[in-house]
Amino acid sequence: MTRNTLSPLPLALLGFALAGLTGGGVLWLSGQPGQAGLVWTAGVLPVLLALGVEILRSLRRGEVGLDIVAALSMTAALIFGETLAAAVVALMYSGGTFLESFAQSRAQRAMTQLLSRVPRRATRRQGTLLEEIALAEVRPDDLLLIRQGDVAPVDGTLAAGVAVLDQSALTGESLPVRLARGQAVMSGATNLGEAFEMVATRTAEDSTYAGIVRLVEQAQASKAPMVRLADRWSLVFLAVTLALAGGAWALTGDPIRAVAVLVVATPCPLILAVPVALVGGLSRAARFGVLIKGAQPLEAMAGAKRLILDKTGTLTDGRPQILSVAAQDGFGPEEVLALAAALDQASRHPVAQALVAAATAGGLALPIPEAVAEVPGEGVRGSVAGRPVVVGGLGFVAVQTGSAVAAPAAAPPGAALVAVAVAGRLAGVIVLADGLRAGVPDLLAALRARGIGRITLATGDRRTVAETVAQGVGLDAICADLSPQDKARLVQEERSGGPVIMVGDGVNDAPALAAADVGVAMGARGAAASAEAADVVLLVDRLDGLLSGIEIAQGARRIALQSVMAGIGLSVLGMIAAAFGYLTPVQGAVLQEGIDVAVILNALRALRISPSRAPEPKRG
Template identity: 50%
Template sequence: MKKLWLTVFLSGTVAALAAGGVLHLAGLPGWGDAVWAAATAAAVLPALWWVISALRARRLGVDAIAVLALVGTLVVQEYLAGALIAVMLSTGRVLEEYALARAGRDLTALYERAPRWAHRYEDGVPKRVDVAAVRRGDLLAVPAGEMVPVDGVVAGHTAVLDESALTGESMPVEYPEGESVRSGVVNAGSAFDLRATGTAEESTYAGVVRLARETEAGSAPVVRLADRFAAWFLPATLVIAGLAWALSGDLVRAVAVLVVATPCPLLLAAPAAIASGLSRTARHGVVVKGGGALESLGRARTLVLDKTGTLTEGRPQVLDVVPAPGYAADEVLSLAAAVDRVSSHVLATAIVHAAEARGLDGVTAAGVRERPGSGTEGTVGGRLVRVGKLPASAVPADTDATGDPAATGIADPAATGTADPAATDAPRTDAPRTDSGWVAAQRARAALDSAITVWITVDGVVAGVVLLRDAVRADASRTLRRLRTAGIDRVVMLTGDRAEVAQGVAAVLGVDDVLAERSPAGKVEGVREEAERAPTVMVGDGVNDAPALAAAQVGVAMGARGSAASTQAADVVLTTDRLDRLADAMDVARRARRIAVESAGVGIGLSLLAMAFAAFGFLPPAAGALLQEAIDVAVILNALRALAPGRGTRLRVDRPTGELLQRFDQEHATLRPALELLREAADALDGPPRTALTLLRRVHDALDTEIMPHEQEEEQRLYPALTRLLGDPEATVTMSRAHAEIGRLADRLARHLELAGEDGPRPEQRDDLRACLYGLHAVLTLHFAQEEEAYFSLAGHAD
């Protein structure tokens, strides 16, 4: 209705202006002036209503100047100026409505495209039902090109999904069977089945819709700043107009001053710019709850981040599998996975995923039982396998039997599963009972690596240990660098974790301060202390982060996997599990705020300059009206620049390069087992020569058929693309140097194998072989980490 009324208002004023002009040209100036005067008088009513509405909202709007100008033109008989002001009023309001509607289009699209239908299997046939009828456990079909209606788990073959509506990610993402997917994403591949894990109301997209409805541009401080401008601009206009009249005795000059100050929709540019910013952040998969939050985000100087789930993945990953003497790493891992196969425990899931990545899936464990506080046990091939804390009975008498200090907090990574067929033999007799020195060495390494230990015993004999660690997000370092470039002066890590673990993560990321071992109340206190020093943003994802999020000027929740409590307490919600979206949102916030202030300031400055010309008689009312119309239109259009992508701190990646980055990043994951094989081969050099030779040959094969081809193709295809993207021929030089060192060490290993013969490496070769293997492991580990941080984290920036 409002849009229709404004359209009629604009059409009427324009028609009246044109009709009056035609009458003047036809030699009927009296009739022409009458039409213009009627249009002017008609425009007084809506202008007066806008003044009253502003006063009811306890705002002093500059529309009062419009009323005075319209009345003034009638008094001094400047009817053309009055008609122009009427057109200016209607044009300004229509432009404002368009600007806010255009700026809010992306937010509105979020809830307008909410899924309404689902295809639920009934008697083996998918039938269309209302999405509200879907219940947990229902099996749904998701046809090609349709939206995933509810959260669920892929039940058929691999799903290829377009997540751009939620995350801003332009490239399709593959989800294998068993992986969880969120509602609101679109099936970009062939049809697949989905097992619902929640109702439509409980699903991710419903939450995003609720958040989108909460956004409002009018509450931004910068918009209130526009109201404060109006508070002094109105009296200043009246003073200038009064002085012009008093000093010249010409009322027309006073009216001209009022005309060029009318109706000042330039102050509407502030909400238009902020609304544009809200729309832009939505495209990046970030929902900002109101213009006030966006404007505060743009002023932030301190960033406080929770560690687990924010700076780290929030999911422990297998760091290494260390077999006891007499066992192999793959055998140990397969035994652990056999017991943990169907467990939902986070540590068990990590172990099973690591085993699957190595292709270790064999027979199913039997008689699996949970032992709360210690772990799980089951029978594999007639042997009793225990996974969890180190049993006291398996530890020599001179070793502390109270349990593994590094394993504190490890409870019941349990359930049934499968193991390596090689593990189905009779109980081993060649596996020596692990001595306290070996156990102590693994505990020491776990402490140094800030790792969690999960011990595996077979018939009471320690078979090995799995080390797990919550990895730092690949995009964390790049995101922090971008945020510092955007204006963040101080970065603080806030966590309830142990100080030594937190310090290890902080050292990698280069944060300014660490607040460790903090309770929820301690987190709130820490955030408040930072907020007293400077505008502060707090980022978290857990239930215990909710109070701290509320204590900051801007709370940011990792909404993709975060708790409902943190999402509700936050001012900004990242709908995707990617920290770099925060940097995107801050880029948008700073740009939107800058454009809003710039638009209001420049508009007022130009109006004041025009008022000065009008006061001295250089700008008659009609010309002043045309000039003010041009100023208002220009300023509002300038505000809409906030809709366009700014340069910001994000490096934009073309699609072909993005696809290359994704491909090589995925290859890194498949090459991880080969890195672990390097350490295993180095450790085996102290054992039987033939066993060492077997492992060395496996290492050589992995280098020759997997690692080196990968590195060579990076050199030939990826690095030239990155050189073009980064615009710097030196950008990949250090990485190329690493490739050369990897090649040199691989050649050295090959020569050692030639010298070893069929009996295995000779004693004089062992020291250099060990140095070669450990060197390869160190260089490759560092090289992979550097590529993943510096290059592969750019994969999500592809346009």
């Protein structure tokens, strides 16, 4: 689905207004004022017509905006023959509308990447034959073959043997899970081990992954659009404008003074300054690796009061990291790691890859293993530099060595334990866990200084794991064992205390990201679903980007407010001068152009906002 695409209408209206003003100017300079007036009028009418349609739509929604002042000024100018002033106002208004439309188009939502991850076909076993069928043809009780690297197309149960699945996109847990016969397989999980067979329990439409897609769509559809910042003062400004224009006409009997007041009052500084400042903030944020998908989420980000953080890949790094190596029987920690990593070079298991990465980063030599045999989900056997080595789970290594292997006493809840045996003797146990990102406590304190009053951890993990990871971080609440629906419900509950930012990186976070006032996705390694559902994507894999984004959003919003207030003040002074006859309609339009230039130049300062803790800007 696609929303908020850039409409061709604003560009067309800008073209009409510019062509009318330019063409009429050429005719006027060539001594044809009558024809010039007709051309100016022709350039104004399309803008006025579109403006009238928009005003009617707004009134039906119960909204009164500043567009009414622009419509009154153009209409009055045309009625009383001030066609040049009307043309200038039309150009100012259509230019502001185009800028605003451009800002909104950046908020486009596309689910193409999420949907493309769903398999289009499945492999079904019929007796001794395998057949490729369309996903829609899968029915409960069908026997499906899931090859290594395949994504489970529907929910089902494991028919036989074991399966090693990456469910991180669904549960947020970075460590793979090992399933035995009869256990449930969720659609959307990726097969990391050998091929296995599963019995379908649901159709594709009723399966877990499709349900998450529907939740995202529903949450996006229910999010109310934000009213333009400038319109919040529309009724007061409209009342002041009508009072000054009507008073000038009534006291002097000169309708041209009322026209001049309306022309000066045309709220182009308000219409222009806000989108320019906010689009400037969008551009500035992008240079620091923070992709904000529109002016509306940027403004919402600036006013957020509550923050909800996913755990895996957000508060934590999202990859297994070595916490300790409990070496035994005369082996040293580095030797244990080197032997395990050398053998694990032959494995694609995420824990094996984490061991290899840690050993390589530590400068350890890793010889090529020989005679390698892997038992999916259990462990690896082989030879390293002529020595027989076994690496795997505690139970697997215990069977290979013929003696029990105990977990280290210091292993935290939820940690992955990898035992290493050499020549039939236990060499040690490596403890891995998904570690907290560096600098998280300081970052959360900085976010509180920026107005975030409550910070909550939301995770699908067990409470003991969540509490261990978040110890001393400075959270206000920890919510564990949450399903995607639970996370979305938590967002709705937190919104009672103010606008909510939700940060996550997996498919399981997508409904909550879409339901939040501002959804923020860790896009560097996060799931496509979360990136598409989110309003903000952190292109740099650092949570610091959230602070940078908030600082830029608040700076852009502050500059927009300054521009609005300055524009209102200058416009009111110009309206008073016009009411006393010191400005003609054309002079008022030129003055308003000058005010436009001033507020736009001020709004462009958003392009120079510098966040306090951001990484170096991206070049180019």
